[in-house]
Amino acid sequence: MYESLNYASEKLGLPPGSLIHVGNVHTIETKMTIVDYSKEEVEEKHIESVDEILKYKESDTMTLVIIEGLSNVDIVEKIGSMFDIHQLVLEDVLNTHQRPKFEEYDNYLYIVLKCLLSEDEEFTVNYEQISLLILKNFVFIFKEKIDDIFQPVIQRIKTTKSRFRDAQSDYLAYAILDTIVDQNFILIDDLDDVITSIEDDLLNSESTINTLNMIQKIKREIIHIRKNTSPLREVMASMLRSDSDLIQEKxxxxxxxxxxxxxxxxxxxxxYRDILSGLLDIYISSVSNKMNEVMKVLTVFASIFIPLTFLAGIYGMNFEYMPELKWHWAYPTLWIVFITITVVSLVYFKKKKWL
Incomplete structure (x- = not known):
């Protein structure tokens, strides 16, 4: 992964609408794909220049343009000039730290949201910003990475009896949104597996410091997931309230x-956030219980050996005149006292179920 040097701090002092890519550079290459379709036919191809989009601009067909990789600012700027997109919108496309939102303009709609994907068994989540520009016969997708997340959408377009063939750009936008949002269900399933595994470890008394670290990691991930998914309701509500002609009633x-x-x-x-809070409480209780078990053992040993040590200490003193030292049965008597104290202590702790 390449790290971008263009952080938000570099935009300080620049006028609004300055086009600078802000965020990680996931790929140096920029891949452009066009899917142009009508009721009768579908054309899919990769293009090398933005100018190749021009021939579809005046066509009555529907055109999906997928831009993967945002490091080439010139491509975004040319598309903006070609379709009269506001500079502030283009700025938001290139700034990959946007909050999910929906904006309505005279001739187009702008939607930005995050696509969340989990990568490994330890639940590492990758966040990719995806921006949509919805025009009358065009839908632009701007992505940070090169992947095949929208391949199912393209495949549906290629299906002869697909609803796409008769629908407008709003339905295509819906299909794209649905694909992105449904990725979150896969994320939720992975999250459920991880939390179930943690719960099993806790209930089977197999929890370690790694369990605590995992709980803390998942809690942090959930904070980020919630930050990027909770605005989706607001985005969809705004689309449903929109009076734009680009969104049809049907x-x-x-x-x-x-x-x-x-x-x-x-x-x-x-x-899941509530469940994790409960698991953290269980972990703390588990650690406390283990500590109590250790303290019980130490208490048993201390209770037995403190009186024995006391007696041994008394008779270990170097005084010349001690009455019991000259007794013939003093030594076995002392051992009987030791054994009696030990047995009485063991019986007592057995009744207390400490043993």
Whole structure:
């Protein structure tokens, strides 16, 4: 992974709308893909220049343009000039630290949100910002990484009887949003597996300091997940309230479905956060119980050996005149006292169930 040197601090003092990529550079290469389709045919191809998009601008067909990799600022700037996109919107596209949001303009709509993917068994979450520009016959996707997350959408477009063939750009945008939001369900399943594993370790008394570290790591991840998923409800609600001609009434039912998914995801995240808080309490209780067991053992030994040490200390003193030292049965008597104290102590702790 390449680290970008263009952090937000470098934009200080620059005028609004200055186009600088802010965030990690996941790929130096910028990949551009066009999927142009109508009811009769579909064309998919990779392009090398933004100018190749021009021939689709005046067409009646629907065109999906996927830009993967944001390090090349010139590409974003040319698209903005070609389709009269506001500089502040282009600035938001290049700033990968945006909060999920929906903005409505005269001739286009702008949506930005995060795609969340878990990578390994330790639940490392990767965050990718995805920006959508929705025009009358165009939908632009701006992504940080090169991957095949939208391959199912492209495959649905290629299906002859697909609903895409008759629908407008709002339905295509819905399908893209649905794909991104549904990725969160996979994340939730992975999160459930990790939390179940932690819970099993705690209940089986196999918890270690690694368990505590894992709980703390998952709690931090949940904070970030919640930060990037909870605004989805607001985004979908704003789309449903929009009066834009680009969102048709018949698409609302599909947007409500995505909104429902977003609510379910948020509720799941909240429930898992509560579960983790409970697991942390269980871990603390488990550690306390183990400490109590250790203290019980130490108490048993201390209770037995303190009186024995006391007697041994008395008769170990170097005084010349001690009455019991000259007794014939003094030594075995002392051993009988030692054994009696030990047996009485063991019986007592046995009744207390400390042994």
């Amino acid at each position: 698409t609302h039912i599909y947007l409500r479905d995505v909104s429902d998914h977003a609510i379910r995801i948020t509720e799941s995240i909240e429930s």
